[in-house]
Amino acid sequence: MFDLDKWKEIWATLRSNRLRTFLTAFGVFWGILMLMLMLMFGSSLESGSKRQMKGMATNLLFVWGQQTTVAYDGLPPGRGVRFKTSDIEVLRRLPGVEWLAPRLQLGGFMNNFTVGRESKTGSFTVMADYPEFKNIVAFAYEAGRFINERDIAENRKVCVIGKAVREQLFEPGEKVIGDYIKISGVYFQVVGVTTTLRTGQQGERDANTIFVPFTTLKSAFKMGDRVGFFAMTAKPGVDGPELERQVKDALRRQHRVAPEDNLAIGSFNMFVMFDKLNTVFLVLALLGWLVGGATLLAGVVGVSNIMLITVKERTKEIGVRKALGATPYSIVTMVMKESIILTAIAGLIGVAVGVGFLALGHFALAQAQDSPMGPPDVSLWTVMKAVGILVTAGALAGIMPASHAASIKPIEALRAE
Secondary structure, X not given: OOOHHHHHHHHHHHHHOHHHHHHHHHHHXXXXXXXXXXXXXXXXXXXXXXHHHOOEOOOEEEEEEOXXXXXXXXXXXXXXXXXXXXXXHHHHOOOOEEEEEEEEEOOOOOOOEEEEEOOEEEEEEEEEEOHHHHHOEOEEEEEEOOOOHHHHHOOOOEEEEEHHHHHHHOOOOOOOOOOEEEEOOEEEEEEEEEEEOOOHHHHHHHHOEEEEEHHHHHHHOOOOOEEOEEEEEEOOOOOHHHHHHHHHHHHHHHOOOOOOOOOOEEEEEHHHHHHHHHHHHHHHHHHHHHHHHHHHHHHHHHHHHHHHHHHHHOHHHHHHHHHOOOOHHXXXXXXXXXXXXXXXXXXXXXXXXXXXXXXXHHHHHXXXXXXXXXXXXXXXXXXXXXXXXXXXHHHHHHHHHHHHHHOOOHHHHHHOO
């Protein structure tokens, strides 16, 4: 039952030494705030990483040719490995491959081409792709579509342009779909305008890319049977290292590369990166709970020590209470309540300040699309756990002082100085 007199008594006790109460409460406040800030930091890193990978399949593998380092089958080391169109069907037949997207960049890797329309020009990346690429890197569309199978089969001179290409070559509100742009003297009809789902450097690259049918680029610019690199995803149940092994073994056989030559074919495995990131995020979360919990524990120890001092100062008062018939249980509950109230008030203020920082950080980082940090997301369940820790910590902090208070004998208490 709610007893107003007891709560007034607790409040009076806490007010009797305001500086001590404030310093004790500040330790708990700082502990819970540190816990929330550490969790926010880990959440922000995770959010930023996922934002940068948004739109990309997490079961993704890229492979490209490099140089052999081992002599094999009568061929010397130092030979360049260049993929061919004959490799496409070989990789499509592999049991672990779900989607396969051969890719080729006009002018080679990291080279841009001057693209024009009427009096406007710009330097952009020109990529030759198959329709399967849209299943590997997802796009949203301002208008139109992506490359389709008929574009490939009929060698159509069509293209899909990124948002930045549209902004540089077309006026605002001007019709884009059906118009033409000129790539190195060859006209391509625009059939789609993409908006990237990725952010940062990857998003900037997507926005400045022009996608054309793979077969059209090869025929229009005399590219022969070259393939620049392959992007692919694994079927459900096939893990990243297994897919990578299947693909590299097949390509080594195709290009007469020694089985032990691990440098002839380069690769980037999103599986491995994603697993490593998840491990990093888990470690950060555990570190947040560890550091924040240790700081909170220091505050709780401070509460316990202060309550012991308070019990010692009130020894005569406790002796009088027991002499007048107060039970050990009533003494224990009195001390425990004071400890829990002090801890809870300080902790809840810390939670409120932490939520304020969370809201501020979420607003600021949501606007900064290029930041490696994303909007932090600390769940309500995490906040509830923090509050539960507070109540438990307050109870633990009061156990020792309460036990000491309950063991005080009335006669000895009345004699205490």
